Amino acid sequence: MTDHLDRPFAPAEIEAACYLRWEELGVFQPHSGAKPYCIMLPPPNVTGTLHMGHAFQDTLMDILVRVHRMRGEETLWQPGTDHAGIATQMLVERQIVSAGGDRHQMGRSAFLDKVWEWRHHSGGNITRQMRRLGASCDWSRERFTLDSGLSRAVTEVFVQLHDEGLIYRGKRLVNWDPVLRTAVSDLEVLSEEEDGFLWHIRYPLSDDSGSLVVATTRPETLLGDAAVAVHPDDPRYASLIGKTLRLPIMGREIPIIADDYVDPEFGSGCVKITPAHDFNDYQVGQRHHLPLLNVFTPEARIRAQMEVFTGSDITETTAEAIPESLQGLDRYAARKQIIAQLEAEGLLVKTDAHKLMVPRGDRSQAVIEPYLTDQWYVRVAPLAEPAIKAVEEGRIRFVPENWNKTYFDWMHRIEDWCISRQLWWGHQIPAWYGPDGKIFVARHEDEAQSQANRHYGVPVVLERDPDVLDTWFSSALWPFTTLGWPEKTPDLARFYPGSVLVTGFDIIFFWVARMIMMGLRFMDEVPFQEVYIHGLVRDAEGQKMSKSKGNVLDPIDLIDGINLEDLVSKRTQGLMQPQMAAKIEKSTRKEFAEGIPAFGTDALRFTFTALATQGRDIKFDLKRVEGNRNFCNKLWNASRFAMMQVPETGLLQGDQTLMAPERWIIGRLQHCEAAVNHAIDQYRFADAAHALYQFFWNDYCDWYIELCKPVLRAESTFTAAQQCGTRNTLLRVLEAGLRLLHPVMPFITEELWQRVAPMLDKSGSSIALAPYPVADLQRVDPEADADTEWLLQFIRAVRSVRGEMDIPPSKLLPVLLQGGDAEDRRRAEDTAPWLFAMARLSSLEWLTDGVEAPPAALQLLGDLKILVPLAGVIDVGAEQARLNKEQQRLESDRSKTLAKLGQESFRSRAPAEVVAKEEERLREIEAALQQLAEQAARLQQL
Known part of the structure; x- marks a missing residue:
């Protein structure tokens, strides 16, 4: 081990070598223990890179894993990555297009070969970055949602659920991305407020006795209107319910219906109902047995022949012609033409500017369409009932507990789950179609062929369903398939159910609930005993980090540092908050003169831990990381001092006298150990960080080391036994403290422990396998305290x-x-x-x-x-003059601040945080003036 202790703390000199040594020693693999402790890593996308949310979440999981490993439990942190169907297919397809190719010309098999090639060469970036963060996963067990074992398990689950009638194929409305031409999940749809218009359109009554005015933000869907709805208690339209209207442009008659869905206060109180192009309208249409009229192609262009679906199972199909002038137009080009035609016919009453929520695909940025299409679904209600009961009975505990309500609200309103995607990369659905469309679901093609032969009586040619499964389907099976299911493996018996799931609140529905349902169905047991829900990482002003806001931070940049040129480049790409980048560029402070300094992993991890208050979003500020880098420096220097006090002959093992300071610091350590253990067990990470910081910075570094110096200096009058007691206490408290701090700051504690432990005749390959400290409050000495x-x-x-x-x-x-x-x-x-x-x-x-x-x-x-x-x-006179000068300066600042706060224009126009900052400044000035007055009064007494 290279000797770094004679130099200032430099994280880059120790981190890579330290992690490599942990892996070579097999530190992260499960070791025999009193009981198992297992955490499943939420599998990051194989295309992903480590972002602040990952780094925050992974830090918390690693703390838990390291603590329980050091407690002697048989600990497994199961890692793996998700194949990320849409993201990966888009990435590789862009590469193919840039090289002049086309995936459709390549064919499915050749395209998938290209994707696998990319995955093998470039798909491990995020796991390499997790190692940089210090994540102590057992990488020897790393899984991939498309590896052979998991693929077999996914197929088995699909077949079993289909055989039980819990998976079916049906026609429903889905979130449709017209650029990717696939269904997408709600989590892949980002809705933000945008500027738009509200068009007010006149619909004439069929008998020409009048008309109704309908307001819409999407006039292009007018072609597929099946009715106009009013509220049943709205007196304005009571006499018109049951009559019909003549649909503009199309000319067909549509009914006026009454439904509680309508808000009589919004617009005219009349709502056009387009069941095939709006989720709410679909529900209205089902209640009133309206036809579903699909006007769009999968690319969101206007069809030549509109599909008209009727019947209770939406299977009866007819067609209706669409005006030739609209056929083939993009939806927005069609919108312009429809508006122009309505205006020409005198049916456009007015157009209002209107803000509306627009759903866009998170990958393509295309506006999402509710689209009627055939998809595969899981019938969720039978699976949801036992999952609800498991939480009600306390077999699964949410932390904080208030997330129970969110879980129950969604589970009681749960709808069938669309699990098919129109992609090539993923688990291809194990279903084959006969010549007449008969579906055969099987584990492999030979099994499907056998089913078909029995059904038809003769051999037939089968065609496999081209769709793949939603990536959330394989992720829902993660807790047991990664451990070997459907085989009854020793790992499955030992580590299922897991101990805790650590995740964000945004995927309670998409992942957490589905894992619970699938775990109970296929393992007859919950997949984990506790669910710790953490908040989002936001910027220093509390804004959500996003490229569009330009406030994204890269955790690797914070660990390694980033020079000014790269910093500016990231800023221009929208990857860093402009104000922050500008502040760093202009800073005169040496460490920020060329960009962001290398804070190191430990400082970043401690910052995340200190900010992790239960259930709350965290405001991430670079100043906190800088402060915690200083904490690392202080610990490093204090440890150097402590080790320098050990004579070349080693610590004396003879008579020792523990004076009051020794007994005090030992007691402070016991209190810290108790506080940290309790906080970790309650998932109160910020409390644990606070206790550690207070102990090391205040008790040990600021006070105990200073209390040691008079005892250990050469001219000391203390006895040999007292000095021996001080040296031993100085080292033993440090060694225990390093073990206590290790799960939060693994690298610096490993480096220092490897030096300190041998001085105390302690052996061990790594601090990560050393015992975690447990408080002995009997060692607290009230008199010494x-x-x-x-x-x-x-x-x-x-x-x-x-x-x-x-x-x-x-x-x-x-x-x-x-x-x-x-x-x-x-x-x-x-x-x-x-x-x-x-x-x-x-x-x-x-x-x-x-x-x-x-x-x-x-x-x-x-x-x-x-x-x-x-x-x-x-010098009383000089001191009085100094105080007077400082008082005058502060009085001037106070007057300026009061004047600014007294301006109504400032209070009304300035952002709330700016006003609050000025008010805080005024309080600080007044407190300083009060202190100066007290000092001046004392001088008067001299």
């Missing part, structure tokens, strides 16, 4: 006087004591060596009660007066 806290408060009091009076640390101060009790006198005598060294005293004397004290700065420690005579210590 009280004595040491008294000592620290005394030192703080003297240092406070120095700070307020601007007295340099090199200046020794006389201190007088007055009042107090016998316990104060004992403590002053017992702690005198530390008081003189750390408070930098020249003398320490007691004043007799009743004797008037000389002019001095006063600090109180209970009933004890700590007096610091300042005559001869400071």
